[in-house]
Amino acid sequence: MEMNLGMRPENRALLDQVVAMIRDEVVPMEAAYHAEIGKEDRWQYTARQAEILEGLKARAKAAGLWNFWLTDSDKGFGLSTVEYAYFAEEMGKTPLGAEVFNCSAPDTGNMEVFERYGTPEMKTKWLSRLLEGEIRSAYLMTEPDVASSDATNVRLSCLRDGDAYVLNGEKWWASGAGDPRCKVYIVMVKTGGEGLPKHNRQSMIVVDAATPGIEVLRPMEVYGRDDAPHGHMHIRFTDVRVPAENLLLGEGRGFEIAQGRLGPGRIHHCMRAIGQAEAALALMCKRALAREAFGKPLAQLGANFDIIAEARMEIEQARLLCLKAAWMMDQGDARAAAPWISKIKVVAPLMALKVIDEAVQMHGAQGISQDTPLAQAWTHVRTLRLADGPDAVHRRQVARAELRKHTQQKV
Structure with missing residues (x-):
């Protein structure tokens, strides 16, 4: 079967709009948004935070850049999971990205549960408001x-x-x-x-x-x-x-619902992690060219050429594996897709952590401070090695699928 890991032209134009909005409107507001945390009650949004976040959401919604996660749905853009991967990667480049376009975890997974398994009352009371970005x-x-x-x-x-x-x-x-x-x-x-x-x-x-x-x-x-x-x-x-x-559905059906919910959620996390790695590599390269030590740009010192090259190659490898997992999901066989989701769930966070850590190292002491997004990105990605199943559980699933090829016994 032919494997198409690309995007239809009309959706490429849509992605270009997302890229432009993230670059020109979302990223420039990151510092102002995070500077508000702790000024008042930490567990309430300040007026300035709300103004920034809701303003960006309103502009995204007005531009029709909203609910991309509704893959293969007549309520969304009809994106395939492969196509959504490109959108999620871009949104992963900024901490505000997913919410601006109403594609945040855990809301996306919960909305899928309400859509698939919720009663009409639940859809009216909860799903409609989540789809509009009114509640979390x-x-x-x-x-x-x-x-x-x-x-x-x-x-x-x-x-x-x-x-x-x-x-x-x-x-x-x-x-x-x-x-x-x-x-x-x-x-x-x-x-x-x-x-x-x-x-x-x-x-x-x-x-x-x-x-x-x-x-x-x-x-x-x-x-x-x-x-x-x-x-x-x-x-x-x-x-x-x-x-x-x-x-939901009746007693004893929690695992049935969980598997329908967690599969997409796991791969969405991986897509965004690749975006975070891309953002970290960009910061690493800018720092390596702008900063000098011992009379040379950092890029020309030590093993920094090799470090930058390895980061680029590992991002590309992880992206291809993520797209393959997304393609497997698009084929409609959840059981066949599961080992591929487990593979990328291990690979993407490990790759992103390595790239972010190298970017931290390139920035020196500034890299572990609040003056770059790198420290926050590292702690966030580190949680992904535990969220939605730790590495060991996913490796177990991959190994069991591999061993089944060579035995008739359950493993």
Whole structure:
């Protein structure tokens, strides 16, 4: 079968608009936006932050540059996953990029869940507002007391009581739950007992973030950063009553929903990581040409030629693997695509971390400071080696797929 990793001409023109807006409007506002954090309540947007972010979103929406993640959908641009990869890479070049075009995690994955599995009421109350960029959402799966990389361990209790389910337990690393605009959670819960098959014990339920009994215990820090006002929150549920109709699809179908949600989300993270690597390489090259030491530009010192060349080659390799994984997704066979998604989920963050780290080194002490975006980029990409499954889990999936080619036994 012919593998097309390119883009239709009409969508290339659309991408050019995105590239121009990121370069001319979004990136120039990064410093002003981040300078506002901590001036007032860290967990509220200042008037200036809101003005910057909402202004950019309004201009993107007015230009029709909105909801690109709706691949193969008549509600979006009909982009293939391969085509969306190019858009996501560009958006990954700036921390504001994804939200400006309403393509942020975890909202995109949650919107897919609402679209595929939500009731008409959920679509009216939550999906329509998320699609318009009016609110944000969070996805709650990871728990502090169990190895959540094996989601069969998830045990936040969800028990039926009349016309409601009652939730008790804790979740953490709920990304985006600190955002004052976060109005709804999709929560992985345990509904079945030990007598059921292990993949039929978990379910997903939609929870209004303002429901009584929900307590945000603290923001989790990533290498000392709390990512305010977005945040990754540690949350406790104490006798939280949720309408029974908020359970998605029915009891025991959480894994079915999770696989539909996490596959696209994983590859979207990788696409953006490639964009972050590109941005870091650009900064590295500019620094290498502009800064002198020992009478020469940094580019001519040490192994810096080799470092820059290796960065370019590794970015290109990772991009091609990402596009291959995207193409596999576009073929419609989720099982066949899964090992490819696992491959890029390991490769892209490792590559991006290496490139960002070399850019930090080229900048010297400035590289680890707040004066460049590199330190923040490194901590963000480092989390991707854990988010949506750690490296070891994805390597296991790749190895099992490889071994199956040579044995009739399960591995």
